[in-house]
Amino acid sequence: MTRTDGGFAGKVLRVDLSTGKTSTQDTREKYGAVLGGTGLGYQVLWEEVPPGTGPFDLGNKLIFATGVLAGTSVPCNGRTAITTIFPSCWPKALVGSGHMGGQFAAKLKYAGYDAVIVEGRAERPVWLFIRDGRVELRDASRLWGSGIHRATLEISQEMGADCCVAAIGQAGEKLAPLATVVNSLSHSAGGVGGVMGAKNLKAIGVQGSGGLRIAGDKEQWERLIKFHLSILGANNQHVVPSFPTPQSEYYNPGSRWVGQPGKRWGAADPPVEITGSIHDMNRISYRTNSAAFFLGEQAWKHTVRGNGCTACPIRCHTTLKVPAMATKYGTREIAQGTCIALNFGQFFFPTLPGGPKGQAALEACMLGMDMADDMGIWSNYGQIQRDFIKLAKDGVFKAKLGSAEYASIPWDKWRAGDPAFLQDLIPRIGERRGELGLVLSEGSGGPFGHWGISEETWEADHGTLYWKMGHPKHHANEDDGQCGVIINTQYNRDAQCHSHTNFVRNGLPLAEQKRLAGELWGSPDSVDSPGHYTRMNKHKAQRARWALVRKELHDCLGVCNWMGPWVASPLKERGYRGDNSLESRLYSLATGHTLDREGLDRVGMRVFTLHRALTMRDMGVLDMRAKHDLVPRWVYEDSSGAQPFTPGTIRMDRDDMALAMEMFYETMGWDKATGAPTGETYDRLGLAEVGKGMAARQLVPETRHEP
Amino acid sequence: MSPEKKARLTEAAAQVVLQASREGRLTTQEDVLEALAAGGSFHQTEGQADADDIRQTPTEEAAAAALAGVLAGHPGIASFQGLSGETLYHAPDLLSRTFARILDRKDSPLLLMAEEIRTNSRDYPRPVPVELFEAPPFDLAPEEIGHVLQAMATDPDYQDISFTTAPTGAVYLFSTLHLERGYAAFLALRAESLSANP
Numbered sequence: 001m002t003r004t005d006g007g008f009a010g011k012v013l014r015v016d017l018s019t020g021k022t023s024t025q026d027t028r029e030k031y032g033a034v035l036g037g038t039g040l041g042y043q044v045l046w047e048e049v050p051p052g053t054g055p056f057d058l059g060n061k062l063i064f065a066t067g068v069l070a071g072t073s074v075p076c077n078g079r080t081a082i083t084t085i086f087p088s089c090w091p092k093a094l095v096g097s098g099h100m101g102g103q104f105a106a107k108l109k110y111a112g113y114d115a116v117i118v119e120g121r122a123e124r125p126v127w128l129f130i131r132d133g134r135v136e137l138r139d140a141s142r143l144w145g146s147g148i149h150r151a152t153l154e155i156s157q158e159m160g161a162d163c164c165v166a167a168i169g170q171a172g173e174k175l176a177p178l179a180t181v182v183n184s185l186s187h188s189a190g191g192v193g194g195v196m197g198a199k200n201l202k203a204i205g206v207q208g209s210g211g212l213r214i215a216g217d218k219e220q221w222e223r224l225i226k227f228h229l230s231i232l233g234a235n236n237q238h239v240v241p242s243f244p245t246p247q248s249e250y251y252n253p254g255s256r257w258v259g260q261p262g263k264r265w266g267a268a269d270p271p272v273e274i275t276g277s278i279h280d281m282n283r284i285s286y287r288t289n290s291a292a293f294f295l296g297e298q299a300w301k302h303t304v305r306g307n308g309c310t311a312c313p314i315r316c317h318t319t320l321k322v323p324a325m326a327t328k329y330g331t332r333e334i335a336q337g338t339c340i341a342l343n344f345g346q347f348f349f350p351t352l353p354g355g356p357k358g359q360a361a362l363e364a365c366m367l368g369m370d371m372a373d374d375m376g377i378w379s380n381y382g383q384i385q386r387d388f389i390k391l392a393k394d395g396v397f398k399a400k401l402g403s404a405e406y407a408s409i410p411w412d413k414w415r416a417g418d419p420a421f422l423q424d425l426i427p428r429i430g431e432r433r434g435e436l437g438l439v440l441s442e443g444s445g446g447p448f449g450h451w452g453i454s455e456e457t458w459e460a461d462h463g464t465l466y467w468k469m470g471h472p473k474h475h476a477n478e479d480d481g482q483c484g485v486i487i488n489t490q491y492n493r494d495a496q497c498h499s500h501t502n503f504v505r506n507g508l509p510l511a512e513q514k515r516l517a518g519e520l521w522g523s524p525d526s527v528d529s530p531g532h533y534t535r536m537n538k539h540k541a542q543r544a545r546w547a548l549v550r551k552e553l554h555d556c557l558g559v560c561n562w563m564g565p566w567v568a569s570p571l572k573e574r575g576y577r578g579d580n581s582l583e584s585r586l587y588s589l590a591t592g593h594t595l596d597r598e599g600l601d602r603v604g605m606r607v608f609t610l611h612r613a614l615t616m617r618d619m620g621v622l623d624m625r626a627k628h629d630l631v632p633r634w635v636y637e638d639s640s641g642a643q644p645f646t647p648g649t650i651r652m653d654r655d656d657m658a659l660a661m662e663m664f665y666e667t668m669g670w671d672k673a674t675g676a677p678t679g680e681t682y683d684r685l686g687l688a689e690v691g692k693g694m695a696a697r698q699l700v701p702e703t704r705h706e707p
Numbered sequence: 708m709s710p711e712k713k714a715r716l717t718e719a720a721a722q723v724v725l726q727a728s729r730e731g732r733l734t735t736q737e738d739v740l741e742a743l744a745a746g747g748s749f750h751q752t753e754g755q756a757d758a759d760d761i762r763q764t765p766t767e768e769a770a771a772a773a774l775a776g777v778l779a780g781h782p783g784i785a786s787f788q789g790l791s792g793e794t795l796y797h798a799p800d801l802l803s804r805t806f807a808r809i810l811d812r813k814d815s816p817l818l819l820m821a822e823e824i825r826t827n828s829r830d831y832p833r834p835v836p837v838e839l840f841e842a843p844p845f846d847l848a849p850e851e852i853g854h855v856l857q858a859m860a861t862d863p864d865y866q867d868i869s870f871t872t873a874p875t876g877a878v879y880l881f882s883t884l885h886l887e888r889g890y891a892a893f894l895a896l897r898a899e900s901l902s903a904n905p
Binding site: 250530 | 728731799800801802803804805806809830831832833835836839842843844875887889890892893894897898901902903904905
């Protein structure tokens with residue numbers, strides 16, 4: 001391990017759409033301290049985008065950034081972070097990032113680039129052509145107005161079959177805050193599509209013929225990759241199957257490990273039957289079937305295959321074929337997706353004939369996936385659907401929409417749970433048509449801003465799952481008590497953090513989880529059984545910090561935080577341990593620059609603290625505790641009257657959460673009173689210049705001057 | 708028995724258990740003895756005497772004790788007393804204790820369901836959906852599950868087995884020995900909502 005030039009592609013591509021000029025920078029020289037991904041994006045925004053810049057302003061920038069491990073053979077490495085001033089952050093847009101998997105990250109690195117910084121605005125619609133060192137802006141006039149499917153197809157025909165296209169649909173073109181960028185059919189980054197639209201950038205097509213160098217010993221690398229594969233479970237790193245198997249000590253009916261011998265991918269031609277031991281490494285890809293998890297047993301017969309990202313054996317984007325789609329709706333028979341995107345269609349309905357795992361739900365999901373991924377609409381992690389239902393049930397649409405528009409909506413189909421309703425609704429949103437389309441496409445901030453609905457109404461209603469700043473909770477107290485709440489206070493959009501929830505949902509019995517937790521975070525008391533929470537302690541604060549730092553690290557390294565971290569495993573012989581140092585071991589071998597776990601976590605802290613500084617700078621706020629790290633009212637209530645810390649409630653205690661925030665701030669090196677990073681913390685993390693900038697704005701606790 | 712003979716015999720006996728575990732079967736002492744006697748490998752050369760050492764013992768109890776002795780020393784083999792009172796062997800790496808217990812209880816549906824419900828309530832903790840018992844390896848017909856639950860309701864040995872119905876209508880079973888009713892209802896609701904909380 002003598003050379004230190006592994007992992008990185010080496011260059012960052014900068015494209016000025018206003019002038020058409022392109023240039024490159026050395027990745028390690030300029031951005032090495034923040035690794036890549038979100039870290040690179042935050043640094044660009046800090047250095048180049050002034051406070052007050054709006055998401056669709058000329059001065060906003062859009063940073064597509066992969067990481068050191070993207071494009072290598074590391075499992076689950078296909079991530080690209082797209083960082084910008086995030087449009088759906090309400091009432092003021094602040095830093096945020098959308099994240100997509102697929103093949104884009106690897107292709108970009110094989111072309112020689114770790115990131116693409118997009119700035120300025122093209123005079124007319126263009127798409128960005130990248131083929132290794134050849135970079136061109138090409139006319140996209142003929143593609144403007146078309147969906148992502150057509151744009152991807154046409155660009156692919158022009159470039160060749162081995163390209164990857166990341167494109168926006170009509171929603172992005174029309175500057176919808178809830179617009180996505182989509183690559184590889186279904187891999188979407190939420191919230192950032194409108195920024196592309198504002199820049200008149202329809203798509204990026206990338207083709208790379210190069211490779212990546214692994215700096216470390218190749219045999220060591222291969223061994224480590226095989227080890228990593230050996231500790232993989234199924235989707236979300238659920239490490240036990242959902243059913244008893246001869247080889248398993250444990251099982252969990254709630255596990256996303258649903259594949260087992262005897263199940264069939266029934267719509268494959270010919271059908272594929274799962275055989276052998278599902279615990280074998282060569283059977284990892286059969287463990288996950290997202291459609292079967294979300295839509296039940298019926299999904300197996302419609303399953304074509306598992307699709308997914310570069311080098312990821314999990315294949316969480318299940319491809320489904322449902323012939324009824326062509327005959328009943330005149331749409332494509334095939335669609336693919338996972339998690340919230342898979343459920344895009346069915347979540348618009350309060351009820352569906354046959355329930356959430358019936359045929360209508362399946363058809364609604366097929367329609368939703370196909371249309372949302374074509375028009376490029378983001379669900380805001382399911383919030384657009386919850387907002388729609390609440391606005392309809394509360395009579396807000398009837399009161400606020402014009403009578404002609406209201407009457408034009410086929411409410412009878414919605415009430416009947418007819419999936420065909422989506423063929424009317426989704427284009428309204430994607431095209432921002434009428435007042436309904438305009439308002440819903442802005443996210444929760446839409447009804448707040450346009451119709452004078454108070455944010456407090458949403459915060460008080462547990463049914464909305466609304467958290468703050470226009471976005472919902474994302475694995476909060478329903479999964480993980482104080483840790484979940486802390487994590488959900490930190491970002492300017494939904495938290496997208498899975499480090500904590502992948503552990504508490506991993507399927508192991510509580511005693512095993514507590515044993516592992518004791519080793520990882522210093523005490524078995526750092527984890528509770530869901531809904532049976534104990535009071536805050538310092539080990540929970542450490543776990544919350546660990547979860548956030550690992551999430552940020554994954555976003556910087558190009559690996560998937562929907563899958564990682566890998567601190568638990570299916571391996572009984574390892575006592576179900578995973579490896580808490582896996583990321584640093586992979587990083588060290590890939591780059592040739594040795595960093596231990598603490599060292600790499602320190603980089604994660606640096607990046608996360610930079611996100612904090614950016615948020616504070618753009619808000620102009622020192623007291624983040626009072627102004628930013630907010631918790632909705634529903635977290636502190638329980639309609640049954642159950643008291644906090646009693647079994648069977650996720651109700652939290654205000655005083656305990658106040659203590660939790662203080663403990664968290666302390667473990668982060670932030671001021672307990674304000675939640676602001678201290679000058680010493682900026683210095684310690686290698687952010688001295690950022691600290692000086694914050695001090696100059698009186699946004700560092702020591703330099704605060706009260707009026 | 709010489710140490711060498713004992714080692715060979717242990718390995719031969721272990722192979723019988725390993726093969727059965729690989730095929731998803733439990734092994735009784737009789738299964739092992741029969742396999743050793745019938746198997747080719749121990750009727751060849753020096754191995755024959757090893758098998759005879761056991762077969763020539765005067766009583767079945769003594770043979771069983773000798774077999775237990777040789778298998779007890781094998782690190783990959785475990786045993787437990789089954790419902791019938793027999794000692795049952797399995798290789799935990801191929802057939803876990805959890806699965807082995809399920810196999811042992813398959814002929815006693817009341818005990819099968821009750822112990823599974825109790826274990827889940829105690830260890831995870833969680834109630835289990837009633838449909839769990841329709842699927843492999845339980846493979847109970849819905850009618851049989853209904854009969855089991857009716858029988859449990861009147862049997863004093865199973866008064867801890869209870870159920871809660873989630874708002875979706877799904878029925879979850881739990882043991883009041885290990886889960887409070889309110890918490891069981893919460894966990895059932897949580898389980899039902901996991902697919903709506905991606």
